[in-house]
Amino acid sequence: MSGRQGAMPYVLMYHSVQEYDNDPFFITVSPRRFSAQMAWLRRCGLRGVSVRELLLAEASGQARGMVGLTFDDGYADFAAVAVPVLQRYGFTATVFAVAGHLGGRNSWDENGPDKTLMTAQELRKVADAGMEVASHTVTHAFLEMADDAMLAAELKESRTILEETLDREVTGFAYPYGLAGAREVDAVRAAGYTYGCAIWPSENSGRYALARTYIGDRDGRLRLRAKRVRHHMRWGRVR
Numbered sequence: 001m002s003g004r005q006g007a008m009p010y011v012l013m014y015h016s017v018q019e020y021d022n023d024p025f026f027i028t029v030s031p032r033r034f035s036a037q038m039a040w041l042r043r044c045g046l047r048g049v050s051v052r053e054l055l056l057a058e059a060s061g062q063a064r065g066m067v068g069l070t071f072d073d074g075y076a077d078f079a080a081v082a083v084p085v086l087q088r089y090g091f092t093a094t095v096f097a098v099a100g101h102l103g104g105r106n107s108w109d110e111n112g113p114d115k116t117l118m119t120a121q122e123l124r125k126v127a128d129a130g131m132e133v134a135s136h137t138v139t140h141a142f143l144e145m146a147d148d149a150m151l152a153a154e155l156k157e158s159r160t161i162l163e164e165t166l167d168r169e170v171t172g173f174a175y176p177y178g179l180a181g182a183r184e185v186d187a188v189r190a191a192g193y194t195y196g197c198a199i200w201p202s203e204n205s206g207r208y209a210l211a212r213t214y215i216g217d218r219d220g221r222l223r224l225r226a227k228r229v230r231h232h233m234r235w236g237r238v239r
């Protein structure tokens, strides 16, 4: 067990925001839908923030009305499409970049749609715009399959690459495929990260395995509301 908390902060999970034809893994939200979702958050009196900002605010009892926004993999459309929308609403977000694929493609998704990833320059630009850039390993590895040395290297090297790229501290982590087993959670803590984002709730849920709510292109106002209610019923309302 790793510090399971009564109240889990409300954190939404996105991947890609762009127009699309084919999206077998449901990781893409259209720009129009994304804007509508951000508008809905605003109408509910919520402000989208990075996970770093959310956890800092929570520590000082200031997290009321905040919702964490996260984007996995570091797709180029985060810089081109999502960030301008976020800025329009005064929101920030966390993007989890695959440090060994900057400027490359999501080649780990063999059967998925081919998408471009942000370059080092784009990553710096979104960091300068106030977004949190955090790690999603070097290679988008299946950490559960990695031996201890490989696991430690994925965590340490990704952080080093991103910190050198950005010239700023990187303290957040997201588990590829959301796989946050006890060994992986301990390794993320040992590697000096201050939090870890998982996907599903588990016995490891807590600061180093934050459960997140998947948001897809089919999530209109009613489904967004239902998901929020479900989160609060499961975890209790955060202050």
Ligand SMILES: [Zn+2]
Pocket (backbone or CB within 6 Å): 072, 073, 136, 140, 176, 177
């Ligand atoms: Zn991923």
